[in-house]
Amino acid sequence: MRIGELARQTGASVRALRYYEEHGLLSAHRTASSQRTYDPDAVERVRLLRRLYSAGLTSSTIATLLPCVSTPSDQVTRQSIDIMRREHARISGQIADLTTTRDDLTYLIDAAAAFHRDQRRMS
Amino acid sequence: MRIGELARQTGASVRALRYYEEHGLLSAHRTASSQRTYDPDAVERVRLLRRLYSAGLTSSTIATLLPCVSTPSDQVTRQSIDIMRREHARISGQIADLTTTRDDLTYLIDAAAAFHRDQRRMS
DNA sequence: CTAAACCCTGACGCTAACGTCAGGGGCAAG
DNA sequence: CTTGCCCCTGACGTTAGCGTCAGGGTTTAG
Numbered sequence: 001m002r003i004g005e006l007a008r009q010t011g012a013s014v015r016a017l018r019y020y021e022e023h024g025l026l027s028a029h030r031t032a033s034s035q036r037t038y039d040p041d042a043v044e045r046v047r048l049l050r051r052l053y054s055a056g057l058t059s060s061t062i063a064t065l066l067p068c069v070s071t072p073s074d075q076v077t078r079q080s081i082d083i084m085r086r087e088h089a090r091i092s093g094q095i096a097d098l099t100t101t102r103d104d105l106t107y108l109i110d111a112a113a114a115f116h117r118d119q120r121r122m123s
Numbered sequence: 124m125r126i127g128e129l130a131r132q133t134g135a136s137v138r139a140l141r142y143y144e145e146h147g148l149l150s151a152h153r154t155a156s157s158q159r160t161y162d163p164d165a166v167e168r169v170r171l172l173r174r175l176y177s178a179g180l181t182s183s184t185i186a187t188l189l190p191c192v193s194t195p196s197d198q199v200t201r202q203s204i205d206i207m208r209r210e211h212a213r214i215s216g217q218i219a220d221l222t223t224t225r226d227d228l229t230y231l232i233d234a235a236a237a238f239h240r241d242q243r244r245m246s
Numbered sequence: 247c248t249a250a251a252c253c254c255t256g257a258c259g260c261t262a263a264c265g266t267c268a269g270g271g272g273c274a275a276g
Numbered sequence: 277c278t279t280g281c282c283c284c285t286g287a288c289g290t291t292a293g294c295g296t297c298a299g300g301g302t303t304t305a306g
């Protein structure tokens with residue numbers, strides 16, 4: 001598949017896909033005319049990348065960890081384990097914060113909606 | 124309390140606190156010489172701001188919601204309720220993604236650590 | 247009184263993850 | 277052949293949330 005198709009199937013922009021490649025996170029074959037061609041499993045790869053990005057990892061962190069993900073327990077170093085532990089802790093903390101915030105919002109929405117109903121009843 | 128003290132108690136930088144004020148998220152009294160002075164409850168306010176930021180809200184989104192937070196069920200509009208609902212959904216999704224990613228990491232760390240132990244045993 | 251530590255207002259700098267534009271090919275249909 | 281749509285490589289633009297520096301007052305301990 002070509003880049004436009006991959007973009008459609010993953011929700012990533014064409015620019016973003018080139019960016020991922022530029023940073024060593026995604027590879028492509030090339031046709032004689034230099035057009036990128038992707039294997040079907042690139043779709044899953046890109047979805048993984050997007051999850052990692054949205055989890056707050058940076059390109060270079062992802063680049064360090066990807067060898068572990070694609071060929072588990074092969075390119076493993078003490079350093080990569082440390083990075084994973086740090087990210088694990090960071091993400092756990094972030095989940096806790098987000099949960100707090102979400103609960104705050106739940107409370108606020110309930111209160112606000114109730115108030116809003118009352119207001120309508122009064123008018 | 125002055126700005127440096129507030130920074131220490133919240134973990135935010137002095138620059139960040141001024142930035143929050145600049146965007147209408149934090150208010151301060153001023154001494155005759157223009158130095159900012161904060162009420163004690165500014166500490167909690169700043170902590171709330173940081174949670175919201177780390178939950179991925181932007182300054183302008185926070186600015187829209189803050190009236191609801193500080194004076195619950197007062198400045199409530201349909202619009203602000205919609206915003207809160209959208210953010211609530213977004214955050215829920217983000218928590219799910221983060222949980223997936225964290226579980227992936229847990230698995231990888233276990234596998235990697237085991238492999239690493241084996242490697243040492245072999246050498 | 248004076249030095250150290252703190253605060254003020256601009257205003258330019260920075261990074262990440264792309265957006266966007268310029269300029270130029272490639273290929274299938276009609 | 278040409279119209280239309282997709283693709284290529286630079287390379288500059290953008291946005292948010294601060295960092296940092298310049299130049300200049302202020303507060304406090306001794």
